[in-house]
Amino acid sequence: MVTEKIVNLINEQITNEQYAAQLYLSMSAWCYAQDLEGIGNYFRVQSKEELMHSDKMFDYINNVGGKVILGAVDAPPHDFNSAEEIFEKALEHEKLVTKSIFNIVKAATEESDFATTTFLQWFVNEQVEEEASASLLVTKIKRVKDNPSAMYLFDQELAQRVFTPDNGAA
Numbered sequence: 001m002v003t004e005k006i007v008n009l010i011n012e013q014i015t016n017e018q019y020a021a022q023l024y025l026s027m028s029a030w031c032y033a034q035d036l037e038g039i040g041n042y043f044r045v046q047s048k049e050e051l052m053h054s055d056k057m058f059d060y061i062n063n064v065g066g067k068v069i070l071g072a073v074d075a076p077p078h079d080f081n082s083a084e085e086i087f088e089k090a091l092e093h094e095k096l097v098t099k100s101i102f103n104i105v106k107a108a109t110e111e112s113d114f115a116t117t118t119f120l121q122w123f124v125n126e127q128v129e130e131e132a133s134a135s136l137l138v139t140k141i142k143r144v145k146d147n148p149s150a151m152y153l154f155d156q157e158l159a160q161r162v163f164t165p166d167n168g169a170a
Helices: 004-033 037-063 083-110 114-144 148-159
Strands: none
Touching: 004 037, 004 083, 037 083, 037 114, 037 148, 083 114, 114 148
């Protein structure tokens, strides 16, 4: 049903999602060390979401009779200069993930693999949301970075984020 090429691309994406989880967890750790607990919470939740994405792809490959082959996950950076830099790097990373997802969709479309194309539509929609959210946070952090009171409120806002597993989609 699904070709080896598509399975390989999804396996690569599983590794990409696991790297993203590690990257966001590293960003979270840096934020906690800087007493930016709300921002740390935001990235910790983001890390959990990336693992959920990886799990969805893992399950999909198994459901279509493919073989999951996990790749090595590179160590993420752990030193950052500022919260602003972290949000900019997060946006940059989300753009890379979007490009990777689109590449798999393109390959699946070229192979008339309608099952994979349909499965990946959830990820396409997710990436639209992820990029929009990351872009908004870059804008907000740039506005508040030199104002301690505004930074405190921004940090408090992000402390409210909670991980909600997605049990229904994909």
